[in-house]
Amino acid sequence: MADRLSLHGLRILAGTTPLVHDVDLQLEAGEILALVGASGSGKTLSARALLGLPGPRPGVVAAELEIRVGDRVLRPYQGLAEAVAAGKPGRFWRKAHQAFRPVRGHLVGTMAQDARGALDPLWTVERQLREALDLGGSSDEPAAVLIRAGFRHPQRVLCLFPHQLSGGMAQRACIALALARGSRFLIADEPTTGLDPTVQEAILAELQRLASEGIGVMLITHDLRIVPRVADRVQIIDAGRTVESLPAQLLSSSAAPKVRELINATARVAGGVL
Amino acid sequence: MKLTAWLGLILLMIVGLIGVVTGLLPDGWLPYDIVADVSPSDAGAAPSAAHWLGTDHLGRDVAWRLVLATRAFVGPGLLACLLASVIGVGAGAVSGFLGGPIAALVRYLSTVTASIPRFVLVLLAIAINGNSTWLIGAVAGVAYSPAVAEAVFSRIDSLQRADFVLAARAHGLGPFRILGYHLLWVNCRRMVGRHALNLFGYLLLLETTLSYIGGFGVMEPQPSWGNMLAFEFGYRTDNIWGVWAPALAIWVTIFCCGLVSDALAERRRG
Amino acid sequence: MADPQLRHDDTPSSDLARAGSWKLVFPVLRLVAVFMLTLAGAVLAIQLLLWASPGDPVDLVPNGEEIRAQLEAEWGLDRSLPERYVQFLGRALRGDLGSSLTYRPGATVTELILPAAGRSLRLLIPALLLSMGLGLGLGLLTAGRSSVVRRLAQVVSVAPVFLLAFVAVHLLNELAFYGMEAGWFGRPGWFALPDTDSAMKSSLAILVLAVGSGALAEVHAAVEDEVVRLRNATFVDAAVARGAPVWKHVLWNLLPPLATIAYGRAAFFVGGLVIVEKVLHLNGAGSMLWQACRLRDYPVALGITVLAAAAVCGARLLGDLVRISVDPRLREVAQ
Numbered sequence: 001m002a003d004r005l006s007l008h009g010l011r012i013l014a015g016t017t018p019l020v021h022d023v024d025l026q027l028e029a030g031e032i033l034a035l036v037g038a039s040g041s042g043k044t045l046s047a048r049a050l051l052g053l054p055g056p057r058p059g060v061v062a063a064e065l066e067i068r069v070g071d072r073v074l075r076p077y078q079g080l081a082e083a084v085a086a087g088k089p090g091r092f093w094r095k096a097h098q099a100f101r102p103v104r105g106h107l108v109g110t111m112a113q114d115a116r117g118a119l120d121p122l123w124t125v126e127r128q129l130r131e132a133l134d135l136g137g138s139s140d141e142p143a144a145v146l147i148r149a150g151f152r153h154p155q156r157v158l159c160l161f162p163h164q165l166s167g168g169m170a171q172r173a174c175i176a177l178a179l180a181r182g183s184r185f186l187i188a189d190e191p192t193t194g195l196d197p198t199v200q201e202a203i204l205a206e207l208q209r210l211a212s213e214g215i216g217v218m219l220i221t222h223d224l225r226i227v228p229r230v231a232d233r234v235q236i237i238d239a240g241r242t243v244e245s246l247p248a249q250l251l252s253s254s255a256a257p258k259v260r261e262l263i264n265a266t267a268r269v270a271g272g273v274l
Numbered sequence: 275m276k277l278t279a280w281l282g283l284i285l286l287m288i289v290g291l292i293g294v295v296t297g298l299l300p301d302g303w304l305p306y307d308i309v310a311d312v313s314p315s316d317a318g319a320a321p322s323a324a325h326w327l328g329t330d331h332l333g334r335d336v337a338w339r340l341v342l343a344t345r346a347f348v349g350p351g352l353l354a355c356l357l358a359s360v361i362g363v364g365a366g367a368v369s370g371f372l373g374g375p376i377a378a379l380v381r382y383l384s385t386v387t388a389s390i391p392r393f394v395l396v397l398l399a400i401a402i403n404g405n406s407t408w409l410i411g412a413v414a415g416v417a418y419s420p421a422v423a424e425a426v427f428s429r430i431d432s433l434q435r436a437d438f439v440l441a442a443r444a445h446g447l448g449p450f451r452i453l454g455y456h457l458l459w460v461n462c463r464r465m466v467g468r469h470a471l472n473l474f475g476y477l478l479l480l481e482t483t484l485s486y487i488g489g490f491g492v493m494e495p496q497p498s499w500g501n502m503l504a505f506e507f508g509y510r511t512d513n514i515w516g517v518w519a520p521a522l523a524i525w526v527t528i529f530c531c532g533l534v535s536d537a538l539a540e541r542r543r544g
Numbered sequence: 545m546a547d548p549q550l551r552h553d554d555t556p557s558s559d560l561a562r563a564g565s566w567k568l569v570f571p572v573l574r575l576v577a578v579f580m581l582t583l584a585g586a587v588l589a590i591q592l593l594l595w596a597s598p599g600d601p602v603d604l605v606p607n608g609e610e611i612r613a614q615l616e617a618e619w620g621l622d623r624s625l626p627e628r629y630v631q632f633l634g635r636a637l638r639g640d641l642g643s644s645l646t647y648r649p650g651a652t653v654t655e656l657i658l659p660a661a662g663r664s665l666r667l668l669i670p671a672l673l674l675s676m677g678l679g680l681g682l683g684l685l686t687a688g689r690s691s692v693v694r695r696l697a698q699v700v701s702v703a704p705v706f707l708l709a710f711v712a713v714h715l716l717n718e719l720a721f722y723g724m725e726a727g728w729f730g731r732p733g734w735f736a737l738p739d740t741d742s743a744m745k746s747s748l749a750i751l752v753l754a755v756g757s758g759a760l761a762e763v764h765a766a767v768e769d770e771v772v773r774l775r776n777a778t779f780v781d782a783a784v785a786r787g788a789p790v791w792k793h794v795l796w797n798l799l800p801p802l803a804t805i806a807y808g809r810a811a812f813f814v815g816g817l818v819i820v821e822k823v824l825h826l827n828g829a830g831s832m833l834w835q836a837c838r839l840r841d842y843p844v845a846l847g848i849t850v851l852a853a854a855a856v857c858g859a860r861l862l863g864d865l866v867r868i869s870v871d872p873r874l875r876e877v878a879q
Contacts, residue, residue: 110785121797122872177786382581386589390849391814394833397834401845483705489838507710529698532702532758
């Protein structure tokens with residue numbers, strides 16, 4: 001059975017306002033799922049729920065998450081429903097860090113939008129990689145991980161500090177950090193936003209390469225244009241609900257009104273390239 | 275502003291008012307004679323109708339001395355705030371607006387002045403030029419102005435590049451209007467106000483410390499909250515207010531300065 | 545498609561990329577130069593205090609008339625201000641700050657103030673460390689939420705140093721007195737404060753200096769600001785998402801702002817030290833300054849002031865050195 005990650009029935013509240021309502025997410029090893037939606041639609045919140053990150057505030061009040069890797073099956077949200085029903089969500093969240101420890105960084109890696117900001121500004125790339133390698137119990141050398149992340153001259157990069165890296169290099173470094181832990185799944189949160197087109201190409205190619213090596217990639221983006229070329233499946237989220245979930249090639253033929261709205265707007269802006 | 279901050283402000287204004295009034299009135303007008311009011315038979319008496327806070331160990335009325343002591347620091351405090359504001363805002367605004375070598379020079383002068391501890395500077399100044407609470411106020415004001423100048427400089431420097439300044443220039447508004455109103459009044463007045471409050475509290479601290487230690491500041495028989503404390507130290511009387519009235523007065527007044535200053539702080543963004 | 549992009553991608557954004565961690569020489573030299581320039585400026589300002597006051601400086605000295613000739617030679621009163629300044633600076637660099645006139649006539653200023661400064665440092669450094677430690681601990685505890693502890697720390701800390709010392713001494717003495725009267729215990733070794741030298745007195749001095757005149761409250765507020773800023777930082781969030789231990793990142797990143805806070809308080813602490821030494825009858829550079837001022841011994845007073853300025857500038861230099869060694873972003877020379 002292939003490695004897979006499935007989230008079911010996610011609900012997130014901020015006080016009494018629902019931010020995410022009954023969202024399902026599924027990701028298989030080796031596939032690229034594009035999670036698309038306007039800013040503030042709840043896509044990042046939903047993805048972070050895979051890591052148990054929204055925490056008590058804003059509150060994840062319901063979720064069933066099953067992560068299957070090899071022979072291991074993890075259900076980190078077990079106990080949340082009971083705790084919420086009893087009115088004591090704190091009981092669950094106090095133990096949440098334990099439950100999610102094997103998930104965060106290890107089974108599921110993250111690439112933040114601000115790649116340079118995601119690295120500790122005081123540490124060299126080498127030191128950050130060593131920390132990740134030690135955490136994952138790997139005996140690889142940092143240089144080797146950098147090569148797997150697509151760097152051609154790892155020695156030059158190891159002694160650099162985050163503020164000395166270009167945007168593209170920083171993204172690759174984050175990929176390297178995820179690889180160093182041996183993640184099976186990768187959440188890439190708007191990795192191409194703010195980068196120039198040539199670099200965007202390179203990063204997307206990198207993600208495709210990772211998928212071909214068996215890593216499941218969840219690509220969060222608000223740019224519909226990259227979806228058909230890179231993703232296998234696409235899921236569109238609007239105002240905290242899943243609007244549509246289908247294979248990427250079928251995107252332009254979708255009939256859902258919100259989807260058509262997005263497609264048309266993208267076409268107007270990009271000149272009909274979809 | 276929160277309720278506690280309003281209470282603090284009211285208290286500060288009362289103290290200030292008393293200080294100004296007692297400072298301006300000639301001595302003969304007050305129904306209390308500092309020099310003559312010595313009656314050892316009354317020493318250490320508890321509060322009564324005649325003496326609202328009792329008497330100290332020389333029989334002098336604590337309440338009146340408490341009130342009269344305000345003139346020792348209110349006037350000099352206001353002087354210090356005035357000096358620090360004028361010099362600080364002037365230097366900070368000019369260097370922030372003009373930039374370049376002028377800014378560098380002003381910042382260098384600020385750093386140099388800030389390198390000498392303020393208390394040491396004041397002590398040296400009064401040792402050389404003679405003891406006077408007004409001199410204390412003046413030196414404290416000048417010594418504090420670098421802090422104001424730095425704050426104003428960095429605020430204006432960062433706002434210089436702001437879009438609304440470019441827009442104002444594009445509309446033809448003159449530099450004085452931009453600097454005077456838009457930059458200084460709108461953006462800096464709270465910050466300068468906070469610094470002034472902190473300085474006022476610092477001057478109270480300075481004056482009472484010097485008067486407590488003696489030899490400088492306010493000398494007997496003129497009252498100061500500081501020398502009232504020093505005077506009662508070691509004397510055991512029935513009137514605890516001899517010690518605690520001035521102590522609380524100092525504590526509460528400085529606390530209120532900080533309270534109002536915090537209330538003026540701009541809400542942090544995000 | 546991949547290869548050309550990679551080659552483009554490998555180019556770092558900064559020209560000093562080669563530098564890595566060890567190009568510290570230039571920034572350090574720059575900091576030392578700033579230190580010397582600032583101290584020189586401070587010395588000039590101190591000198592101006594004396595020379596720029598109205599009247600003849602010689603008149604300020606109690607027995608000035610008798611030793612007018614000696615004073616004029618030593619202070620170079622017949623020369624212009626810049627010359628006097630250079631003369632003073634030259635002598636000072638050789639360790640000659642003149643000799644005491646009235647405090648201890650005949651002794652050189654240097655041999656008087658240096659041992660006293662050593663005694664004072666034994667109070668100053670523990671007080672600074674205590675203040676930073678308490679501020680850090682409290683800040684980590686209360687950052688980001690409303691707390692009674694913060695209010696309490698503010699209320700206590702806002703009292704002037706002399707007032708805290710006064711209250712503490714008063715209460716301790718009263719307590720000892722009642723205790724002895726009631727027979728609970730015998731006469732404590734430190735009774736009666738502040739007349740006897742004791743560990744209690746020195747500890748009290750350090751505590752009062754660390755907390756009073758707003759010292760603790762300001763360190764606490766500054767630390768809270770930094771901790772809140774760090775907690776919201778992207779890399780801290782990313783570390784949590786990666787499952788990495790966060791505390792290492794947070795503490796290491798707190799070090800530069802802590803160094804800034806520490807040297808920012810230096811001038812304040814030196815001023816407070818002068819007060820504490822006098823109020824608690826301790827023997828150090830601070831109480832020497834008071835005596836010198838009372839006796840109008842200007843060489844000694846000026847010497848101690850120069851030392852105080854040097855301590856403040858030195859603290860700034862040290863803090864900046866810590867900052868650039870920890871934070872690589874500060875090493876590159878600002879354009």
